[in-house]
Amino acid sequence: MTVMMDTGNRIAAKAAQMAKPEVVAAYPITPQTVIVEEIARYVQSGQLDAEYICVESEHTVMTASIGASATGVRTFTATSAHGLALMHEMLHWAALARLPIVMVNVNRTLGPGWSIWADETDSVAQRDTGWIQFYCSGNQEIFDTVIQAFRLAENREIQLPVMINYDAFILSHTSMPVEIPDQEAIDEFLPKFKPFWQLDTDNPITHGNLVSEDDYMDIRYGMHLAHENAKKLIPEIALEWKETFGTYHGGLIEEYRCQDAEFIIMAMGAIGAEAKLSVDNLRSEGHRVGLARIRVIRPFPNEEIQRIGRGRTLIVVDRNISVGSGGAVFTETKSALCGLNDCRVYGFVAGLGGRDVTYEDLADMTRKVMNNEASETEWWDLKETGGA
Amino acid sequence: MALKNLPREEFLFPGAAACPGCVGCLSLRIALKALGKETILVIPASCTASIEGYFPKTPFNVPVLTIAFEAGAAGASGVSAALKRLGKDETNVVVWAGDGGTYDIGIQALSGAVERGTHFIYICYNNEIYSNTGIQRSGATPFGAWTTTTWTGKTEHRKDLPRILMAHEIPYLATASASYVEDLFRKVQRAKTIRGSKYIEIHIPCAPGWRFPMDKTIEIGRLAVETGAWALFEYENGELTFNGRSKRILEGQVEPKPIEDYMKTQGRFRHLFEPRRDEERLTEIKRHLESDWARFRKQVQLQTA
Numbered sequence: 001m002t003v004m005m006d007t008g009n010r011i012a013a014k015a016a017q018m019a020k021p022e023v024v025a026a027y028p029i030t031p032q033t034v035i036v037e038e039i040a041r042y043v044q045s046g047q048l049d050a051e052y053i054c055v056e057s058e059h060t061v062m063t064a065s066i067g068a069s070a071t072g073v074r075t076f077t078a079t080s081a082h083g084l085a086l087m088h089e090m091l092h093w094a095a096l097a098r099l100p101i102v103m104v105n106v107n108r109t110l111g112p113g114w115s116i117w118a119d120e121t122d123s124v125a126q127r128d129t130g131w132i133q134f135y136c137s138g139n140q141e142i143f144d145t146v147i148q149a150f151r152l153a154e155n156r157e158i159q160l161p162v163m164i165n166y167d168a169f170i171l172s173h174t175s176m177p178v179e180i181p182d183q184e185a186i187d188e189f190l191p192k193f194k195p196f197w198q199l200d201t202d203n204p205i206t207h208g209n210l211v212s213e214d215d216y217m218d219i220r221y222g223m224h225l226a227h228e229n230a231k232k233l234i235p236e237i238a239l240e241w242k243e244t245f246g247t248y249h250g251g252l253i254e255e256y257r258c259q260d261a262e263f264i265i266m267a268m269g270a271i272g273a274e275a276k277l278s279v280d281n282l283r284s285e286g287h288r289v290g291l292a293r294i295r296v297i298r299p300f301p302n303e304e305i306q307r308i309g310r311g312r313t314l315i316v317v318d319r320n321i322s323v324g325s326g327g328a329v330f331t332e333t334k335s336a337l338c339g340l341n342d343c344r345v346y347g348f349v350a351g352l353g354g355r356d357v358t359y360e361d362l363a364d365m366t367r368k369v370m371n372n373e374a375s376e377t378e379w380w381d382l383k384e385t386g387g388a
Numbered sequence: 389m390a391l392k393n394l395p396r397e398e399f400l401f402p403g404a405a406a407c408p409g410c411v412g413c414l415s416l417r418i419a420l421k422a423l424g425k426e427t428i429l430v431i432p433a434s435c436t437a438s439i440e441g442y443f444p445k446t447p448f449n450v451p452v453l454t455i456a457f458e459a460g461a462a463g464a465s466g467v468s469a470a471l472k473r474l475g476k477d478e479t480n481v482v483v484w485a486g487d488g489g490t491y492d493i494g495i496q497a498l499s500g501a502v503e504r505g506t507h508f509i510y511i512c513y514n515n516e517i518y519s520n521t522g523i524q525r526s527g528a529t530p531f532g533a534w535t536t537t538t539w540t541g542k543t544e545h546r547k548d549l550p551r552i553l554m555a556h557e558i559p560y561l562a563t564a565s566a567s568y569v570e571d572l573f574r575k576v577q578r579a580k581t582i583r584g585s586k587y588i589e590i591h592i593p594c595a596p597g598w599r600f601p602m603d604k605t606i607e608i609g610r611l612a613v614e615t616g617a618w619a620l621f622e623y624e625n626g627e628l629t630f631n632g633r634s635k636r637i638l639e640g641q642v643e644p645k646p647i648e649d650y651m652k653t654q655g656r657f658r659h660l661f662e663p664r665r666d667e668e669r670l671t672e673i674k675r676h677l678e679s680d681w682a683r684f685r686k687q688v689q690l691q692t693a
């Protein structure tokens with residue numbers, strides 16, 4: 001084991017290198033660029049034995065990854081915002097083809113106007129593509145999740161692509177110390193990829209031909225079952241990692257000081273890390289506050305949220321927006337709790353386009369709810385209204 | 389190779405869901421004979437993606453990766469890279485795409501793959517329309533042709549995609565025709581032996597799309613070459629050579645037949661002749677055709693000079 005002091009992007013690239021993908025197709029976009037530069041360097045300096053395809057667009061990134069994965073090799077890539085949006089058609093394709101591609105997405109704001117700062121709307125908008133989606137809150141979690149994602153994606157019960165998201169700049173460009181296990185230990189945790197189907201001239205299957213209206217629905221149901229299986233497997237893999245390597249960030253949800261809490265802040269990504277400080281401060285003021293940090297949005301942890309939500313007040317903070325509806329975690333949490341009448345849910349949309357969300361902001365939102373001053377949904381810190 | 393000596397082994401079986409007599413299918417069957425068993429096909433949305441038929445059945449005897457419309461060359465890039473990793477570099481990676489998937493929506497991926505020197509063969513079967521979606525215009529549709537998006541005739545000439553690919557310094561490029569299968573077979577075999585990117589474009593008369601009786605398909609394909617509407621050539625190591633009838637036309641050994649002989653066989657050009665001749669557009673078609681051949685001659689002369 002060594003300790004590497006580096007940015008989220010360089011840590012993600014390191015994890016990808018240690019996972020030994022055989023094909024990486026990539027295209028640069030701020031703030032993901034460092035990942036593709038690092039992987040190019042790993043390949044060109046002989047530190048990663050892989051084919052690196054410097055393609056001409058993100059649509060081709062995902063299509064080439066599909067081609068490589070379908071031919072039977074481990075495949076990794078990374079993107080952000082507009083790159084992810086350009087991939088949209090092929091995200092569906094990768095998931096329906098049940099290919100275990102692992103991709104990092106650095107959460108960045110969508111234009112116009114151009115902005116490169118943190119916003120989860122890019123990946124939240126891809127919730128329906130069938131990909132498993134993680135959100136990380138620190139660089140150690142980025143490292144651990146990238147390696148764990150391959151184990152998960154390549155499991156026979158899953159066979160789905162996995163996206164690992166983290167905040168632009170707040171994590172992508174911020175250095176933190178990260179424990180890096182030895183390569184042999186990683187190899188043992190993540191053995192060589194064995195594909196379940198593959199293009200093979202000795203077994204000439206046709207993949208992706210016409211599917212009758214009688215068959216298609218069952219294919220979708222198979223994907224749904226795989227997501228149900230992932231709800232079990234994600235926590236299991238995280239615990240196995242903890243036993244092997246010592247680091248742990250929770251299963252589908254990371255719970256922090258929730259046990260006797262009356263009020264629970266819910267958030268994803270870096271806001272979820274910031275909220276720990278708010279919880280500590282509010283507790284020192286005598287309030288029974290906890291944090292449930294959502295690590296996985298697909299599959300959505302409905303059952304966990306029902307358990308956590310019982311008898312409590314939830315304060316959900318979303319750095320993303322489905323315009324015309326609301327923040328993703330808020331609306332999905334409401335739907336998970338539908339029918340349970342012993343919990344209340346408040347939603348705050350905050351930090352869109354990279355606007356800072358501090359531990360003070362999160363504490364203020366919580367206080368507002370505790371004082372019964374909050375409406376069910378609020379946009380936090382708006383300029384026009386002078387803030388909510 | 390004479391027709392009767394083509395390999396017996398079949399990689400495209402009967403029962404494919406194409407229009408009866410489709411020479412797109414015929415060309416694919418011949419191309420697969422030249423390619424052989426060690427081949428992976430990548431097929432974007434097109435008539436061919438439909439003729440694959442319903443899962444779990446397939447008429448193909450080689451592995452097929454069906455892929456999105458614009459993504460043929462992109463999918464092949466991934467397959468080719470993975471095969472290299474698996475030590476199966478000798479397997480042919482072949483995109484089989486229509487002209488819409490090649491000239492229009494797929495040109496970015498194709499240009500990127502060729503620029504990167506991807507080791508693969510890209511075959512465009514050019515029926516000069518989007519047939520799968522019901523006969524809409526493409527960048528390969530000729531001037532004046534009726535389609536369901538150009539009801540009074542297309543107002544632009546077709547894009548010269550082979551020239552665009554030659555500008556990429558592609559190692560091998562050839563045009564072929566479904567009506568000259570020995571020539572097609574030879575060109576696919578040639579492409580197989582060359583490293584890097586190869587492009588072959590096959591002219592495919594499409595009976596429902598061009599409005600002619602199906603049993604005239606081969607004849608119309610021949611007329612295209614005999615009138616010079618379609619030229620058979622090869623481009624290798626930066627050198628352009630014409631083949632067969634096209635070579636004789638280029639060198640002035642035979643006069644091309646009048647272009648109207650070709651156009652009059654097809655309903656898609658009928659409005660240029662009925663109810664009265666559209667002299668303006670017919671003149672434009674002839675002018676453009678002559679300028680194409682003048683450019684061909686100039687290019688070949690420059691090579692020999």
Ligand SMILES: Cc1ncc(C[n+]2csc(CCOP(=O)(O)OP(=O)(O)O)c2C)c(N)n1
Binds near residue numbers: 435457458485490
């Ligand atoms: C992104 C996208 N846009 C549109 C379509 C609809 N579409 C399917 S096939 C096709 C036309 C194909 O034309 P061409 O490539 O010439 O092949 P052909 O049908 O003539 O065989 C179109 C427009 C699609 N599948 N995907």
Ligand code: SF4
Binds near residue numbers: 407409435515596597
């Ligand atoms: S529409 Fe034309 S190209 Fe398509 S299957 Fe029928 S004949 Fe062949």
